[in-house]
Amino acid sequence: MNARFGDPLGEGRPDNPSRREALKLGGLVVAFLWLGGGAKVLGRAVAQGPVAAGDPAFAPNAFIRVGADGSVHLVMPSIEMGQGAYTGQATLLAEEMDLGLDQIVVEHAPANRKLYANPLLGEQATGGSTTIRYCWTTMRQAGAAARTLLVNAAAAKWKVDPAQCTVARGVIRHEASGRTVGYGEVANAAAQLPVPEKVQEKDPSAFALIGKPLRRVDTAGKVDGSLQFGIDLRVPDMKIATVKACPTFGGKLVAVDDSRARQVPGFVAVLKIADAVAVVGEHFWAAKQAMEALDITWDHGPNAHYSTEQLFKDLAEASKNGTPIPGKAVGNVDGVKGKALEATYQLPLLAHATLEPQNAIVHVRPDGCDIWTGTQVPARCVDVAAKLTGLKPETIVVHNQYMGGGFGRRLFEDPVEQAVAFARQVSYPLKVVWTREEDIAHDRFRPAYYDRIAATLGDDGKPLAWTHRITSGSVLATFAPGAMAKNGMDSDAIECAADLPYEFPNVKVEWVRHDPPDGLHLGWWRGVGPVHNVFVIESFIDELAHAANKDPLAYRRDLLQKNPRALAVLNLAAEKAGWGKGSLPARVGRGVAVAAPFGSYLCVIVEAEVSPQGEVKLRRAVAAVDCGVAVNPNTVEAQIQGGLIFGWTTALYNGITLKNGTVQQHNFNDYRMMRINETPALEVHLVDSKETPGGIGETGTVMAFPALFNAVFAATGVRLRSYPIDRAALVQGAEALKAVVTQASDHGQAQEGKV
Amino acid sequence: MIVLNINGESRSVDVPDDMPLLWVLRDVIGLTGTKFGCGIAQCGACTVHLDGAAVRSCVLPVSAVGSKAVTTIEGVGASAVGKKVQQAWLDIEVVQCGYCQSGQIMSATALLAATPEPSDAEIDVAMSGNICRCGTYVRIREAIKQVATGQKVAPQTIPNVAPTASPAAAAAALLSFVRVEDMA
Numbered sequence: 001m002n003a004r005f006g007d008p009l010g011e012g013r014p015d016n017p018s019r020r021e022a023l024k025l026g027g028l029v030v031a032f033l034w035l036g037g038g039a040k041v042l043g044r045a046v047a048q049g050p051v052a053a054g055d056p057a058f059a060p061n062a063f064i065r066v067g068a069d070g071s072v073h074l075v076m077p078s079i080e081m082g083q084g085a086y087t088g089q090a091t092l093l094a095e096e097m098d099l100g101l102d103q104i105v106v107e108h109a110p111a112n113r114k115l116y117a118n119p120l121l122g123e124q125a126t127g128g129s130t131t132i133r134y135c136w137t138t139m140r141q142a143g144a145a146a147r148t149l150l151v152n153a154a155a156a157k158w159k160v161d162p163a164q165c166t167v168a169r170g171v172i173r174h175e176a177s178g179r180t181v182g183y184g185e186v187a188n189a190a191a192q193l194p195v196p197e198k199v200q201e202k203d204p205s206a207f208a209l210i211g212k213p214l215r216r217v218d219t220a221g222k223v224d225g226s227l228q229f230g231i232d233l234r235v236p237d238m239k240i241a242t243v244k245a246c247p248t249f250g251g252k253l254v255a256v257d258d259s260r261a262r263q264v265p266g267f268v269a270v271l272k273i274a275d276a277v278a279v280v281g282e283h284f285w286a287a288k289q290a291m292e293a294l295d296i297t298w299d300h301g302p303n304a305h306y307s308t309e310q311l312f313k314d315l316a317e318a319s320k321n322g323t324p325i326p327g328k329a330v331g332n333v334d335g336v337k338g339k340a341l342e343a344t345y346q347l348p349l350l351a352h353a354t355l356e357p358q359n360a361i362v363h364v365r366p367d368g369c370d371i372w373t374g375t376q377v378p379a380r381c382v383d384v385a386a387k388l389t390g391l392k393p394e395t396i397v398v399h400n401q402y403m404g405g406g407f408g409r410r411l412f413e414d415p416v417e418q419a420v421a422f423a424r425q426v427s428y429p430l431k432v433v434w435t436r437e438e439d440i441a442h443d444r445f446r447p448a449y450y451d452r453i454a455a456t457l458g459d460d461g462k463p464l465a466w467t468h469r470i471t472s473g474s475v476l477a478t479f480a481p482g483a484m485a486k487n488g489m490d491s492d493a494i495e496c497a498a499d500l501p502y503e504f505p506n507v508k509v510e511w512v513r514h515d516p517p518d519g520l521h522l523g524w525w526r527g528v529g530p531v532h533n534v535f536v537i538e539s540f541i542d543e544l545a546h547a548a549n550k551d552p553l554a555y556r557r558d559l560l561q562k563n564p565r566a567l568a569v570l571n572l573a574a575e576k577a578g579w580g581k582g583s584l585p586a587r588v589g590r591g592v593a594v595a596a597p598f599g600s601y602l603c604v605i606v607e608a609e610v611s612p613q614g615e616v617k618l619r620r621a622v623a624a625v626d627c628g629v630a631v632n633p634n635t636v637e638a639q640i641q642g643g644l645i646f647g648w649t650t651a652l653y654n655g656i657t658l659k660n661g662t663v664q665q666h667n668f669n670d671y672r673m674m675r676i677n678e679t680p681a682l683e684v685h686l687v688d689s690k691e692t693p694g695g696i697g698e699t700g701t702v703m704a705f706p707a708l709f710n711a712v713f714a715a716t717g718v719r720l721r722s723y724p725i726d727r728a729a730l731v732q733g734a735e736a737l738k739a740v741v742t743q744a745s746d747h748g749q750a751q752e753g754k755v
Numbered sequence: 756m757i758v759l760n761i762n763g764e765s766r767s768v769d770v771p772d773d774m775p776l777l778w779v780l781r782d783v784i785g786l787t788g789t790k791f792g793c794g795i796a797q798c799g800a801c802t803v804h805l806d807g808a809a810v811r812s813c814v815l816p817v818s819a820v821g822s823k824a825v826t827t828i829e830g831v832g833a834s835a836v837g838k839k840v841q842q843a844w845l846d847i848e849v850v851q852c853g854y855c856q857s858g859q860i861m862s863a864t865a866l867l868a869a870t871p872e873p874s875d876a877e878i879d880v881a882m883s884g885n886i887c888r889c890g891t892y893v894r895i896r897e898a899i900k901q902v903a904t905g906q907k908v909a910p911q912t913i914p915n916v917a918p919t920a921s922p923a924a925a926a927a928a929l930l931s932f933v934r935v936e937d938m939a
Contacts, residue, residue, distance in 0.1 A: 082852025082889045101915040169917075215848060215912040222853030223841040223860060225788015225828035229853075232787035240782060265771050283782035284791070285774045355792050355800060355854045355888040404790070404854025405888050436793045634848055634912055638894070642851055645890025668797035668886060677879035679892040 057187035060195055062115035063093060063139065064146045070170065070184025072097070072104045077116040077124070077138075078131040079108070079376055080218055081406030082642075083697040084635035085131045087216040091631055092135050095209045096143025096202060097150075097183075098167035106217050108400040111378035124379040127411050127524060129598040129695025132631055136693050144199040146190075153189035154181050204629070204690070213634035218402065230374040230401035231359040231433060238361060238429035239268050241422060242287040244296065245276035245442050248661035250519025251301035253277055261290035270294070271422045278422045284433055303517050303661035308448075311516060311658065312346055315450035318514035319471040325487055325513070327470075327494035331506035333456075336465035341547055342454035345536045345721040348655030350446035350525055351439075353671060356404020358415035358434040362423035368395035369420070370429070374403035376410040384417040389424055407646070408524035411479075412444045440671055441663040444523025445656055447473045448516075451536045461548025462559065465506040468497055470533070473515040475522045488513065495529030496702075497537060501566045501596050502559040520658075526646055527701040530597035538593040538706030543719060552710065553579050553592045553605075560594070565601040565626050568687060570594050573603035573624035576685050587611070587732065588619065589714025593706035598695030600627040601687075604644065604703040607680075608711035614730035616652060616712060618680035623700070625684060628691035636696050637684045643700020644682065649674040651705050651723050757817055761786070762830030772818035777801045779817045780827060788828035788857050792886070799885030802858035803827050809865035811884070828857035836902070837864045843898040847909045851889035859885050863899050872903045 056065035056073065065073040074093050080086040086106045094101055109116045113124050119138065120130045147167060154172040155162035158179055166173050170183045204210075221227030246252060256277055258270045266286025271278040277296060281287035360373035362385075369385050378398045386393045403410055415434065423430040434442075449472045456465040474490040476483055484490060493511045500507070516522070525531065545555035553574055560567045570592075574580075579590065587610045594603040607620040623640050630636045653672035657664045665671040705723070713719050716730055756767045761784065768783050780786045780803070789812060792800030796811040803812045804826035831837035840863050843849075850856050859882070866873055866881035873881065878899055887895070897909040 082850075084851070100917065102917055213848075213910060213912050215845065215915050216850070217915065219845060219848065219850040219853065222850045222856055223844045224832055225786070225857050227853065228787065229790075231791065232781075234785060234787070283770075283774075283778055285771075285778040285782070288794075353888060355790075355798065355852070355886065357791065403852060405852045407888075433791070436795075634910065637910075638848065638851060638891070641893050642890035645892065646888070649890075667795055668793050669795065673798075673886040673888060674890070674892075675883045675886065676892040676895060677883045679890075679896070682893050 057184070058146070058150070058191045060146045060149055060190070061142045063142045064097070066146070066150070066183050066187045066190075068184050068187050070182050072099060072170065072183065073107055074104050075107050075109050075116075077109050077118065078126040078135070079374070079378075079400060079403065079406075081126070081374070081376070081403035081410065083131070083406075083639060084216060084632065085126065086218050087214065087635060088132050088631050089135050089139055090217050091209050091214060092139035093143040095207060096140050097147045097170070098208075099170050101209065101214055101217055103170055104217075109378070110400075111382045111398040113379045124377065125411065126376045126406070127408060128528065129698045131697075132693045133599060133695055136629075136631075140201045141199060144201050145196060148196055148199050149190040149193050150183050150186055152193055153186040157181070157186065157189065210631050211629065211633065214632055216635070227402060229356050229404045230361075230372060231356050231404070233361055233372050233401065233431075235361055235363070235372065235429045238363075238431050239280045239282065239426070240284050240287055240431045240433065241271070241278040241280040242284060242291055242433055242435055243276055243278045243418065243422070243438060244291060245418070245438070246298045246300070247441060247663075248298065248300040248304055249306075249521075250303045250517065250661070251275065252299040254297040254299050256297075257295040258290075260293040260295070264290040264293055269426070271425050273418070273421045276418060278432065280426070280430065288435065300661060301519070303519060306517060306520075306661040307659050308348075308657040311349075311448055312450065315346070315448060315471050315514055318512050319450050319452055319469060322471065322512035322514060324469060324510035325489045327489060327509040327511055328498040329508050330504070333465040333467050333506045333508045336456045336506055338456040338458050338464050339547065340454065340456045341543060342452065343540060343543060343721060345449070345451040345453065345539065347449040347451075347532055347535070347722065348657070348724075349448045350650060350654060351443040351656050351665070351671060352405075352407045352409035352523075352525060353440060353443075353668075353673070354403070354405030354407060354409050357436055357439040358409070359432060360416045360419040361429055361431040362416070362419045363429035364389055364391075364420065364424040368397070370397050370399065371416060371420070372399045372401060373416055373419075374401040374410060375413060375416065376403075376406050376408075377413055380413045381416045384413050385420045388417065388420045407526040408528070409443065411524050412521075414444070414521070436667045440656075440665055440667065443656075444521045446525030447475060447522045449532050449536075453536060453540045455540070455544055457544060457548055461544075461550055461555070463502075463504045463544060466500075466504045466508070468509045468537070469512065470494060470497060470510070471512040471514055472532075473522050474513055475524055477513075477515070478522070479524070492529040495533060496595060496597055497533040500537065501563050501594065502541075503562055526643070527597075527698045530595070530702045531647070531698070531705070534593070534595045534597060534702045535705040535709070538595060539709055539719070539721065542591070542706070542710045542713060546713075551580065556592065556594055565691075566594055566596055566603075569601045569603040569624040569626050572685055572687065573605050573622050576624065576683060577605040577607075577620075577622040579605060585609075587715050589711045589716070591707050591710025591712070591714055593703050593710060595702060597699050597702045599692075600625065600694030600696060600699050602626075602699050602703050604707040606707040606711040608708060608715055610712060610715045610730050612732035614727035614732075616708075616725055616727075616730065618648060618678065618708070620680050621682045621707070623682070623684045623703070624687065625696075625699070626687035626689050626691070627696050627699070628689050628693040630686055630689075631693060633686055636686060639696045640684045640700040641682055643698065643702075644704045645674055645679060647701040647704025648708055651708050651725060652678075653724050655724050759817070759820055759825060760822065761825045762827060763824075763833070768817070770817060773816050775813050776803065776815045776817050776820060776825070777812040780812065786827050786829055790854055790857055792855070797886070798855070799858040799862060800855050802861040802885065804831070804861060804865055807865060807868060809862045809881075826861075828861060831861060831864055834864070834868070836868045839902045840864045840867065840898070843901040845914075846907075846911050847894055847898055847901065848912045849891050849894040849898050851891055855885060855887045855889075856891075859887065859891075859895055863895070863902075867899065867902055873899065
């Protein structure tokens with residue numbers, strides 16, 4: 001972290017280790033720091049307060065509950081949305097407790113910041129690829145503390161030295177005498193012992209679970225339909241609603257004529273709030289049919305004529321005339337002599353499209369409120385419910401659930417807030433289920449970006465100067481305003497741009513803030529800041545390699561000589577992909593990208609084929625990953641596979657566009673997802689690393705874009721600087737290519753000879 | 756009243772004729788393993804079997820079911836093929852969030868019951884109606900191959916059960932697989 005960027009963030013703030021560590025970790029991590037503090041791992045105080053597992057015999061911290069019957073319940077501070085967090089957290093706890101994963105039960109944590117805040121985020125939140133990064137210490141310490149107390153209790157009972165005892169699968173054994181006792185039998189005694197201030201974690205050589213491809217703890221119920229997601233819950237006496245918010249962002253509800261809706265069998269009620277209407281039915285079908293029968297009058301408000309064209313016009317204008325905030329400065333980029341290149345990239349708004357649509361069950365009573373939902377921010381759900389209902393926070397209970405995908409969407413509690421606003425109007429529990437159309441139209445969109453990037457190359461083709469001006473709205477400014485730096489910088493906007501894996505003698509990275517109009521909400525999206533910046537940087541590095549007449553992989557290798565971990569994944573991917581070996585057919589190309597997002601190092605090579613009609617087909621991909629210690633290598637591989645496909649889906653098909661202030665995409669017919677027949681052969685190679693674990697859940701998505709676009713360039717000679725892929729620009733034929741290259745200047749075009 | 760045969764049981768429901776089978780299953784009968792993803796037969800999360808054939812229940816009016824046998828994810832494990840598919844899904848850990856996987860397993864089971872040794876093209880055709888937002892397609896392909904061939908085609912996970920086999924045997928089992936790419 002460079003001084004220019006780091007200092008403003010650090011001023012006037014407590015200089016605690018977790019904060020300093022977090023500053024190195026980027027935007028979403030910094031986002032939460034203003035809330036301060038994290039869960040205390042050790043110490044009796046932590047065990048007080050509400051716990052998820054009843055009244056266990058032994059609860060040395062917020063995460064572990066051992067019953068006198070020997071049952072072990074582990075409370076999961078980070079939520080499970082598919083990324084494998086429950087298995088990872090349970091593995092770390094079970095490893096230190098010498099238990100098998102079959103011997104434990106995992107539980108959703110209740111909303112409780114004091115007990116379950118993520119110390120890297122300072123909030124009870126799951127995001128930013130932080131779970132394993134913080135749990136690596138937190139969970140192992142918690143597990144080791146529990147084991148120490150249980151062993152001490154057994155040793156005291158036997159009047160022996162605890163050091164003479166071993167544990168296997170929850171059974172403590174005194175080696176000399178052969179006596180054994182189970183955890184449950186000493187749970188009560190262990191609960192009476194003082195919690196040690198510090199405990200020793202296992203030496204990695206003794207790991208029995210960490211590093212093994214253990215089966216996930218949550219999947220058995222996901223293959224037979226028995227595991228319930230939030231949308232599956234049914235509580236007694238509930239009714240089911242679907243909702244429609246004003247299609248124009250920032251608009252309001254004026255009037256509703258429900259005379260036709262009332263004729264729908266199963267219709268129960270129409271509920272209204274300022275900007276949305278809900279129809280309640282005996283089942284979802286009745287609610288949906290009745291919704292379609294409503295005649296709704298909207299006040300479309302101040303954004304009734306807003307469009308995507310306006311959005312990018314405004315961003316371009318701000319990029320040219322706005323006030324840049326410095327993100328990084330090394331040397332002086334001005335006046336550097338050499339071959340100059342510049343390019344403009346622009347990236348669209350994006351929706352999350354979790355396969356489980358937004359939903360919540362809310363029961364508001366005079367004395368309290370129950371909320372059943374799947375959320376990445378349970379404590380924030382309590383906050384909004386308390387604010388809307390006036391109820392005391394301690395009377396509001398969030399029953400968190402397994403999530404059918406998150407990707408950042410469930411870091412925003414607006415669906416819960418809306419459900420509470422409707423549910424407080426009725427006496428029964430109200431289940432609110434969004435249609436897919438509502439889910440896409442009223443997402444919290446990944447910001448649009450407008451990047452101008454330039455470089456000056458020396459005689460050897462290497463960059464002497466690097467200038468990157470990013471222009472975008474800020475997610476951080478609304479999500480956690482206190483986390484914005486004093487100089488107005490949003491650390492997420494420049495993550496992976498201010499800390500390049502390459503070393504250049506003169507660097508200037510800056511950000512111009514330009515927010516969209518009120519009511520168009522921006523959100524965190526899988527990959528957050530890096531998914532934007534790494535696409536632009538690794539595409540432009542490819543442009544520089546081409547301008548320097550160098551092989552793009554060899555060019556990067558030259559630039560990474562002082563970055564051994566990045567160099568190692570580059571070389572590994574090159575070897576596994578057979579880079580430079582054999583010849584490829586016409587209109588088939590390979591693209592490479594390398595980066596270090598979220599504390600991990602990755603190189604991805606994609607082989608793509610572009611049809612004469614401009615259709616892009618992925619043929620093969622190879623990923624090399626150094627994420628430090630892989631707690632569960634099977635999960636790491638899965639996250640890279642899935643993360644890549646998540647990114648390629650967007651690169652090939654996605655972009656939210658607006659016309660008359662309304663989202664133009666509706667469902668999976670026009671917001672397409674990649675399918676199995678489009679999925680390439682995909683290899684993931686892990687570096688055997690002893691380094692502290694890095695994040696993994698978002699990294700594949702970050703790498704997907706530049707690797708694919710560089711492959712498309714290699715196949716066609718056409719540089720695309722926006723997505724989704726413009727097939728018209730890739731149509732074969734000199735005339736067609738010439739025409740589309742001219743058109744491409746609308747989106748940005750590399751121009752030699754000027755900066 | 757409409758009488759349905761669901762997972763071998765007869766169920767009477769009092770619902771409108773045009774109500775899609777999906778909502779009858781989820782909101783009336785309480786079989787919530789069948790998922791709602793799009794409502795327009797684009798994502799396949801709602802896939803069930805009608806006399807063994809995979810159909811999208813979100814656009815199937817309940818009145819069109821008639822006397823055909825409805826099988827859902829809750830019942831598919833009763834068939835030998837369904838059980839093998841579920842096991843392969845666990846063995847190589849296909850699942851991430853899991854929301855689409857009911858539909859994926861129903862489509863895969865229908866495919867394998869009709870075509871025990873599907874080609875890559877047949878897998879693509881049968882499975883391309885099912886979206887997975889987590890991107891588990893590589894492993895779906897591998898799991899189907901595993902059922903079809905009886906061979907371990909991808910690295911196996913270690914089951915979370917009390918150990919019985921020797922550690923050496925467990926390690927050997929993990930290493931003995933062939934990659935799908937090597938099989939062609």
